[in-house]
Amino acid sequence: MEAERTKVAELHANQLAMSQQLAIARTQEMAQRRELDSASDEIDQLRRRHTRELEDLDVDLRRKDREIRSLRDELSTCQDDLQRERETVAGLKATLSHQSTAQVALSTQLSAMQAQHGATQAQLDGQHRAYLDVTIELEAARKRITELEHEARESETLRRKLHNQVQELKGNIRVFCRVRPLLSEEAKARMLFPDKMDHKEIVLSSSSESATGQERKDDWMFSFDRVFEPHCSQAEVFEEISQLAQSCTDGYNVCVFAYGQTGSGKSFTMEGGQTEATAGMIPRAVEQVFRVAEQLRSKGWEYKMEGQFLEIYNETINDLLGKGEFDKKKHEIKHDAKTGRTTVTDVNVVPLASSTQVRTLLALAQSRRTVAATLMNERSSRSHSVFTLRIHGENPLTGEVCEGSLNLVDLAGSERLEKSGAAGDKERLKETQNINRSLSALGDVIAALGEKGEGKNDKHIPYRNSKLTYLLQNSLSGNSKTLMVLNLSPLATHLNESLCSLRFATKVNNTTIGTAKKQTRAAITS
Template sequence: MENADLPKAVSRLPLPMNSTKRPILANASDNHESQPAQEEHQEQTNTMENADLPNAVSRLPLPMNSTKRPILANASDNHESQPAQKRQRKESEVVAATTIGTKRLPAASARPPVSKPDRSMGHPAATVAAGPSRGVAAKRPVSATVPKAGVSAGTKRPSWDLKGKVADMQGKLTAYQNKVKSSDQSNESLKAAVTEKDVIIREQQSRLRETEEKLTSCQETVARQRDEIHFGEMERRCLHNVIQELKGNIRVFCRVRPLLAGGMGGHIQLPAHDDKTLILAKSEESHTGRTDTQKNYSFSFDKVFGPHSSQQEVFEELSLLIQSALDGYNVCCFAYGQTGSGKTHTMEGEDSEDGWGVIPRAVQQVFKAARKLEEQGWQFSFTASFVEIYNETLRDLLYTGKASNRPEHEIRKSADNTGTVTNLTYKKVTSEDQVIDLMALANQNRATAQTPVNDRSSRSHSVFQLGIRGENTGRDLKCNSTLCLVDLAGSERVQKSQAQGDRFKEMTAINCSLTKLGIVITALANKENFIPYRNSKLTYLLQGFLGGNSKTLMFANISPETDNFGETLNSLRFASKVNCCVIGTASANRK
């Protein structure tokens, strides 16, 4: 629009004499030429440049000091872009050149006709057509077609087509308005979704708060119940200990072995209404020898088991005592009786689970109770050992090395009067199955032999000890205890066993140690000031379990044969003496 004030007629400006190019006065209507037409025109001008300069000479006067002639354009040409103006200026300079150097072209060329203004386009325009150059055929200018109002998309509208441009802008505006509406609808749907999600989140947060409140309440309830369980457990232990004290810290059970053919000898009577009494009867001749009199020996114990009692029934009476080991009390159980009376069967039993004896069943109960107490915060560790006393010599039953390298063992007493054996194998165990495997190894290493009385007679005292260490860090409680289970060798008579050589030495050592055990029991029963524990390895090893700080149980095993009446009577008398002992109140090893 800057050229809008230019005059409508072509100004005849004087051309300089030294100008080498002639201007081309283009009509205003030529400004709408398309790009292909301009490229064709460019090729024509290149051809003209290579030939002689054009012969057409403008009749306009050329000023002397001008080197270029101006191009008069109509006011309507101002809408062309700058690159198009530069290309047309180059074409005009080539076509309109009239002089070479400072010389004028010859006047042979005719004056180019002046085209009349084309008024059909609605605006005046004037162009000066250049004459044909010498030797160059004149080429008509390619007129550009004016695009109609309804141009397709991608075609640039001319600057004068304002209605078309407005229509395009309105179309774009409508498209943008549609996009805005679509975006608004999407935003509305997203806002609705966000609102719905906010409602769901608020509901979930409300439920979460309720759940947290319930969880807090449940945690408080669990903590309160744990306290109640703990206090209940402590109360149970106290009551359990009271019951065990009322029963006596040393208790005696009597068990009658059945005959090989079944049943029981006639000299042993078990009252049907009383499970704590046993009567031993014997027919004796009178002093005159005329009549036979029957003499009865009555014995009373904590429990009497007949020949038909199962292993499970026997252990049920012992299970409450085993529970005390987890409560922090030392517990000892040993079987006493003559050889072949069933001591090993009572303590160890058979390989099948139904035939298990006291040792495997006690260990099984200890591990089960420990797993239950773990729920209350207790953690337990267990250590097992097996030792035998053979001819007053300590031997490690869990030793797996060479016999020639077997170490020597001694009994050492600690400050709490508990005995430990030096150089003894202590195995960490975590289940009853591991203890069963250790028992099998100990049975292989234990000294046994065949005698006239027993096909597989134990020639040594076997002592199994399970060390129990418990800790409750939440309650700051600790407990240490030892479960000691002893299978004593059976007493023998030389006249009946007819032992000789090594068997005789073994029999002598066994009877001697059992006699010294009886002396210790008698001293405890009489409450003597001095108790001779050091007289034998057996009593010295069991000092901590016989001296008061332990709960002790003795099995008195008797044989049902009539010819064993004397040994049976001695065993029952010894058991009665043990049953009368009062060793004081056991104390728990708790901190």
């Protein structure tokens, strides 16, 4: 038991010791737990601080990341830039090397050119000296040209005066006679041309049986300024007329009439055919006027031309350049006493710039006449056609002004009443009477002008007796030049008509206007 008691005491002591130990352990544990708590607090604090630091670091990290990215971007841009710069530098290096080569070449070239420049300069100096010489020569030549131009202008003025004197000496009224060739196998009248030198004479002969059965021979001789035989060409006729075309560029009024019976060659003489050889007096005169105007341009003359083309039928004026097929307007003739200009109301006056334009104009007039002819029974040969070319010239260098006109008149057929078969036909009778009246009025006017020219200054000129003479009043009077071309048919059946025409033309031919009296021989009758 004791052992048990001892054992229990031991156990009890053990238990006590153990309780003490437990208490100590508990105290220790408490202390440790406190330590643990404080350590845990510390850990918490540390953790929180760590977390904060971590967060700060995270923010820092992200910022650094961004900075790194931006720096990377910048770096990449810089690298790109650098690459580009490198390429540019490489390019510049290449260019530099190329330019260095080019510079070497250019330097060589420059040296060559400098050498050449030296040579050229020397040449230039030589040329400059030559230029100075030429300038002096040119100045002298210019002076000479001015002198020559002045002389040319003076000689042109003198030429005009002399030309006019020559025309006046030839007579301001001239008559040419032209016999057309035979066109068929018809019987030919006996016509002789005895004057083989001057071509001024024509003789008509006829033989008939008298009442007593004896043969009677008649010869009639007429003399004109020029007689053109049937073979004479348009050019030969124009040669004589061209002087007058020159006069109108000199400021004179010129009238050219074609007189003769129907079919005697008036239209052929005035208008002519389509070829150059057969072209008539109108196209030739117009061409000459334009040619002369062009030539005179070098002497300072400037010309303006205008044209009109009228027809006088039954004492009524028709405009051949009017619009439409047939002219129905009423036209009046007006004379301006101050300017000496004649105008016709409501007619087309066409400014003319070239002779080709005139040809077109003539063709237009011709086509209108053809229309009228078909409408009114061969009216063209029963009417007078008057083509007028007005010329206005000015010379600013000499201050001269001139105004001339060229009137080219294709007169109506001159056949007498019986011949034309007009007696029975009222309309035809009126036509023929009008034609005869106007033709004799023309003869009277020219005769009166001739008398006036011979000194009868108070002589009345009956211009108003017909539309034709009234229209041409200003172109016939004063210092005007008039040419009548008498056209004759070569036919035997037309002999009497030809004689009438020749007598009429002789009346005109015996007229003088101006200073020179004409040499005329009286007609002889045996």
